Amino acid sequence: MENFFTILGGMGTLATESFVHTLNRRTDAHRDQDYLNYIVVNHATIPDRTEFIKNPSLENPEEKLIEDIKIHSQLAPEFFVIPCNTAHYYFEEMQKSTKIPILHMPRIAVEAIGENFPTAKRIAVLATEGTILTGVYREELEAQGYEGVIPDEALQEKVNRLIYQEVKENKNLNFELYHEILADVALKMDCEVTILGCTELSVLYETYDLAGEFNIIDAQAETVHRTLLMMGKEDLLDEHK
Template sequence: MNNFFAILGGMGTLATESFIHSLNKKTPSSKDQDYLNYVVVNHATIPDRTEFIKDSQAADPRPYLLKDIQDFAQLKPNFFVLTCNTAHYFFDELQASTTIPLLHMPKIATNSLNTRYHIKKNSTIFFLGTEGSLFSQVYKNLIESEGYQYRTPALSVQKKINHLIYEDVKQKKYLNYPLFYEILSELLEIDPQAHMLLGCTELSCLFEQFTTKLDFPIIDAQNELIDFILTHSNQ
C-alpha cells in the first residue's frame, strides 16, 4: 500500500476506535476509494502512561512505543499518529527514533486556539486531561506559549475527571454523559468566559458521542488532529 499513515493506538482501545470513527465520519466521501489509507496498531498492552509519569518505578511504556515505531516504520508510512495525549510526554524521544514525522496532537490543538477559533490572547483555557498530562505540563507550556492563561480544575473536579476517564470509559466502557456535563458546567461557573480544551482521548469519546448536545466553548484535541490530517492529506 502506498500513500498511507500509521495510527499508534490502543491507549486506550475505545479512544482509538473513537478516533478512527471520527476520522472516517469526517472524511468527504461518496465511494470506498475516497477514504484515507492507514494502518492501525492497537497495542492495548502498553503500560499506563500516567502511572509511569507519576512514578518512574512503574512499568515503562516507552520501549513498547519505540518498538512499534521501529516495526511499522519499515512499511514506510507518510507519518505516524499518536492517539494518546498523555504519551506526548515522550514525543521528543519517539520522534528522535525515526525520520518519519510524528504528528504532535497537543501542538496542533493549541495552535488552533488562535488560528481556528480566534480566541483572544490572555483568555483562560481550562485543561481537562489525565493527571499524567497535568504533571508533564506539555499542554501548560504550549497554551502559555500561545499567549493564553492555562488553568487546571480544582482537585475535587479533577477527581471527577479521573473517575470519568478511568472508571467509566476505560473500566466500564460507559460514556457517562451526566458526569461529563456536570464537570463542564462546574468549570464554566468558575469562569464563564473560559474555554475548555479536552486533552484526553477518553474525553474525546464523550465529545464525539454527545457533541450535538453540548453548548460549551470546547476545543477537542482529537478533533483538531483529525481536521489537520484531512486538511493536509494528499491522498
C-alpha cells in the same frame, strides 16, 4: 500500499476506535476508494502512561512506544498519529527515533484555539493526572501566548472518575458527569475555552454535541482535522471555516 499514514493506538482501545470512526465520518467519500489509506496499530498492552508518571518504579511505556515507532517506520508511512495525549510526554524521544513526522496532538489542539476562539486567553485543560503532571499542555499554551488553567483537586477527581471508571473500565459514556464537569469549568474556573486533552473525553465529545453550550477544543477532533488536511482531503465537519 502508497500514500498512507499509521495510527499508533491502543491507549486506550475505545479512544482509538473513536479516532478512526471520527476520521472516516469526516472524510468526503462516496465509494470505497475515496477513504484514506492507513494502518491501525492497537497496542493495548503498552503500560499505563499516567501510572508510570505518578510512580516511576513501574514499567516505563517509553521503550514500547519507541519500539513501535521504529518497527512501523520501516513501512514508510507519510506520518504517525498517536491518539493518546499523555503519550506525548515522550514526543521528543519518539520523534528522535524516526525520520517520519509524528503529529503532536496537544500542539495541534492549542493551535486550533486561535482559529475557533480568536479572543480567548484563559484556557482550561481537562486531562489525565499524567498529562497534567507532565505539563505538555501548559508548555504549548504558554508558548502560544495563552494562560493554562488546571482543575482543582475536587474537579480532577471527577475527571479521573469519568476517564477511568466510566469510560475505560465500564465503557459508560456518562453524559451527566461529562456535562457537570464542563459546567464546573464554565462557572468556577473563569475560562473562555476548555481543551479536552484526553482521548477518552474525546469519545464523549464525539457522542454528545455540546458545542452550542460550551466553548470546547477537542484534541482528537483537531488532530483528525489536521490528518485530513495533510492527506489532501476535505473535512466534512470543518469548524474552521
